[in-house]
Amino acid sequence: MARELQLMKGNEAIARAMIASGCDGYFGYPITPQSEVMETLMTEKPWETTGMTVLQAESEVASINMVYGGAATGKKVATSSSSPGISLMQEGLTYLAGAEIPCLVVNVMRGGPGLGTIQPSQSDYFQSTKGGGHGDYQLYTLAPASVQEMYDFVFDAWDIAFKYRNPVLILSDGAIGQCMEKLYTRDYVPRWTEEERRANAPWGTWGKPATRPHNIITSLELDSARQEVFNLKLQKKYAEMKEKEVRFEALNCDDAEYIIVAYGSSSRIAMKAMQMAREKGIKVGLFRLITLFPFPTKQLAEVAKRVKGILCVEMSAGQMIEDVRLATECGVKTEHFGRFGGIIPTPGEVLEALENKIIK
Amino acid sequence: MEARRQELLNQGYEEVYTRTKVLTDAVMHYCPGCGHGTTHRLIAEVIDEMGIQDNVVGVSPVGCSVLAYNYFDVDFQEAAHGRAPAVATAIKRLNPDTYVFTYQGDGDLAAIGTAETIHAANRGENMTMIFVNNGIYGMTGGQMAPTTLVGMKSATTPYGRRVELNGYPLRMTELLSTLPGTYYVTRQSVQNPAAVRKAKAAIRKAFENQKLKKGLSFVEILSNCNSGWKMTPVAANKWMEDNMMPNYPIGDIKVDGKIVDGIDANRLVLDHALTVMQ
Incomplete structure (x- = not known):
């Protein structure tokens, strides 16, 4: 195709x-x-x-x-x-x-x-x-x-x-x-x-040729010292992801006085709310997360320095907001807006939440 | 290990028995007298004799044989508790020309992994499953297994297994033989040389069957657990013959996709053989 x-x-x-x-x-x-x-x-x-x-x-x-x-x-x-x-x-x-x-x-x-x-x-x-x-x-x-x-x-x-x-x-x-x-x-x-396959996954269990030791796939390591070394290796890998693989999208964030942070469906609704706010003369930007892990901590913190408030929109009781507050070290007023049970918020509701919870 | 072997051979020693090359030099952690070591060796010999060391993937369980991957010199995966048949299913589906086998104990295969076991068998996965049944959870310290006999004492049935409390011993092998997806179903044991020879032939057949692509080959190996049963290895083997074997009869149940002549149909569904342990 x-x-x-x-x-x-x-x-x-x-x-x-x-x-x-x-x-x-x-x-x-x-x-x-x-x-x-x-x-x-x-x-x-x-x-x-x-x-x-x-x-x-x-x-x-x-x-x-x-x-x-x-x-x-x-x-x-x-x-x-x-x-x-x-x-x-x-x-x-x-x-x-x-x-x-x-x-x-x-x-x-x-x-x-x-x-x-x-x-x-x-x-x-x-x-x-x-x-x-x-x-x-x-x-x-x-x-x-x-x-x-x-x-x-x-x-x-x-x-x-x-x-x-x-x-x-x-x-x-x-x-x-x-x-x-x-x-x-x-x-x-x-x-x-x-x-x-063999070149891309030399660690894979695809049948041991005489030329290499047997490959073992396991998460077990009973030796505490080696288990700690392995955990440190994992942490190093995650740190590298945080350094190199963060993805996000910042829309209208350069002149924004307020930003909405959202991902997935909520970011689509937030985009419409941002447009409605701009039509009313409120300078709103959208910071859309593309990777949730690694979280764009540094990038969000940079944007947050320039704004007066952040509204987190997520169809939940407020989960992502914890990472937003950690990223900004609670330096900016940050509130959550969401709906539950399969209710999808409207752009109007998001704008209203922004006005009531952040701007007011 | 190999260097030491050569040294002894050079000194004029005659080699009458040696480690098969499909087993690594790692020292097994199994209790002396336990059936796991013997069963490992039989599988390794079969892989060696079939010349498939470079084209086999094993899957080890959680339980006593969790570290089986250290002992076989073939590619190996360690599965989550009970999930080996699901893990092996995908290995085989994605690598249909590779020999795939699982190695599980009774808790792993017949309790927590019951669904994976039955569905892999029912799909007729073209692989070999080795099921070591010693009627007890060895690794965690001797608790009741689904295959623990009625009346048998364990850490969680200190007064003996009671049917009204714990239900009946589960004969997974008989159960699987009733599924059209199984092609070869047998129960063997490894407590003496005669039994070992028969067990090896069964394992060989279970591996050879993968060439036919006709369904699952399932080999139960009845084993003692001398530590868990709190007996000497010799006494444990005797106890196994006297108590386990009446409940878990040795022999082929299904060969080439057909229930073996003379197998009492009732054995597959009824509890007539539930001998209360003496």
Whole structure:
């Protein structure tokens, strides 16, 4: 598929990007509002074209462990789910991080806690960026705000995952997953050849040749001294991500007196609220997070020096705001606005919150 | 290790028994007399004899054999507790020409990993599963396993397993034999040379079957846990024969996709063999 303009659902874009980006395998379990990912893959039958494997697992627990097994052979392997399913995957995610296995996980968030609702939400920020499973680990977390980004970030994810030998999470939500937008497709990236797999994943368990020691994929190290050394190595990797892999978008922040910080669906709503505010003569900017981990701490702090107040918009009780306040060291008035239960705030509500909580 | 071997050979010693080359020089942590060491060796011998050392991936569990990856000189993955069949499923699906095997104990395979075990078997994954059943959780200190016998004492059944409290011992191997996805299902043991020879033949068949691509090959190995049972290795083997084997009969249950003639159908579904431990 060459570059062409198409109308597509966010979930479908994820599936098509997996095929187009040379993904070797997808293992998943149906859950609303992301079931179109596997449905699209099964309809497209990529095993007949690119050779990609697609399998419906018996649970999210199984599918994340299938990702572990497949990705640990040095192949590009992905799964997707939505909040309750992602909760079930937390064990697998900490093992993946602990064994340093590159892979792609997509969370199309819905409301919680518990079975919650099938409507969009952004209440998995803590789970995604503060370690949903046990131990000190991080997932490189991308937050797409459009169908185009759902597609593009799949391609980007493989580069980061293999560069750092770390799982990558695309943290989307039901609104982006379900909405249809135009998108430009990309040229197909062929799946790695056997030689490329071995070159790109020399650590992989692809069968021990006589020329190297056996490769072991494990997160176990019973020797405390060595376990500490390993943890320091992980921390160094995360520090490097913070240094080199931060992504964000600052719109109208140069002359802004107030900024809205948001990501994903909320950033789209915030953009409209920003325009409405500008029409009223209020100088508002939008600081959109693209990576949630690593968080653009320095960049946000720089912008925050010049503004009178920050409104954090997130479809949650206020999770991202903690990182915003840490970035600015609480030096600027910062408040949260969000809705729950699958209610998507309107631009008018966001503007009203900005005026009432920050400007007034 | 190899240098020492050569030194002894040079001194005129005759080599009558040696480590197989598919096992590493790492010193095993298993208790002396436990069946894991023997079972490891049998798998390593089969891999060596089949000439597939460069094309095999093993998956180790959580439990006594968590460190199996240190002992086999082949590529290995360590799975989360109970998830080895899911992990192995993807290894095999993405590398269909690679020999894939899992190695799990009773807690890992038959308790926490029940769903992964049954669904891998039911999908007919073209791989080999080795299931070491010693009726107890060895690594965590001798707690009740799903395969603990009725009446058997453990750290969490200090007065003996009671059906009304703990339910029945789970015969996973019989259960799996009823699924169309399994191609070879057998129960073996390693407590004496005759049993070891049969167990090795079963493991060989379970690996060879992967060439046929006809479904899962499942080998249960009945083993003692002399530490967990608090017996000497010799007494533990005797106890295993007297108590475990009536509940977990040795032999093939399903071969080439068919239930073996003479297997009592009731054994697959009823509890007639639930001998209360003496």
